[in-house]
Amino acid sequence: MESTKIGGKALAETAVAIEDERKLEPKISILRQEYYTNADNFALAFLVSVGILKKEKFGTGQGRVGLSVKTEMTYIQIGDLNMLLLPSEIFPELCYGGYLDAELTAEGKSPNINPEPLVDIAGDKDLLIFGVANDFTGYVVPPNDYMLHPEVPFVTETKDRLGRNHYEETNSLGPETAQIIADTFRGMMETVKAAGE
Numbered sequence: 001m002e003s004t005k006i007g008g009k010a011l012a013e014t015a016v017a018i019e020d021e022r023k024l025e026p027k028i029s030i031l032r033q034e035y036y037t038n039a040d041n042f043a044l045a046f047l048v049s050v051g052i053l054k055k056e057k058f059g060t061g062q063g064r065v066g067l068s069v070k071t072e073m074t075y076i077q078i079g080d081l082n083m084l085l086l087p088s089e090i091f092p093e094l095c096y097g098g099y100l101d102a103e104l105t106a107e108g109k110s111p112n113i114n115p116e117p118l119v120d121i122a123g124d125k126d127l128l129i130f131g132v133a134n135d136f137t138g139y140v141v142p143p144n145d146y147m148l149h150p151e152v153p154f155v156t157e158t159k160d161r162l163g164r165n166h167y168e169e170t171n172s173l174g175p176e177t178a179q180i181i182a183d184t185f186r187g188m189m190e191t192v193k194a195a196g197e
Contacts, residue, residue: 146166
C-alpha cells in the first residue's frame with residue numbers, strides 16, 4: 001500500500017511538472033487492424049496447441065512450422081497526437097531507428113535487412129508507441145541482431161560472437177515478426193492517408 005502511494009505521488013509530481021503541454025483538439029480516430037504473424041517458435045506453438053496459451057492458431061503454411069497466430073494493432077489519433085498500440089515487446093530501434101551496424105550485431109548482419117522504423121512509416125517522429133496492448137505475442141527483435149541457439153532454437157538462449165545473451169528470441173514468434181508488423185502498419189498508414197484526402 002505504501003509503495004502505491006509513493007508511486008502515485010511521483011507520477012502526479014511528474015505530470016504537474018510538464019511545461020510544454022499542448023491542448024489537443026477533441027477529435028478521436030481509431031483504426032484497428034487484425035493480422036497474422038508466423039509462429040515459428042515451435043515451443044510457443046506447442047503451448048497454443050495444448051491450450052496453455054489462449055491463442056487461435058491457423059495453418060497458413062507460412063514460416064518454419066506452417067502456423068500463424070492472429071493478433072492486432074491499433075492506431076489512435078487524438079487531435080494531432082498519434083499513437084500505435086502493438087501486441088508485443090518491440091525493440092526501440094524498430095520503432096524509432098538507430099539499428100546496430102553489422103560489426104555490432106550477433107552474426108555481422110547489415111542493418112539493411114531490417115524494416116523501416118515505424119516512425120518513418122508514419123512520417124511522424126512524435127508517434128507514441130505502446131507495447132503489450134490488447135494482446136501479447138512476445139518480443140520483437142531486429143532481424144539483423146536476431147540469433148537463435150543452433151541446436152535448441154527457441155528453447156535455450158545463446159551467446160553471440162560479442163558475448164551478449166540472446167534471451168528475447170526464445171520468447172519471440174520468430175525472425176520475420178518485425179517485418180510483418182512494419183508491413184501491416186504501412187498498410188494502415190495508407191488507409192489513414194487515403195481517408196484524409
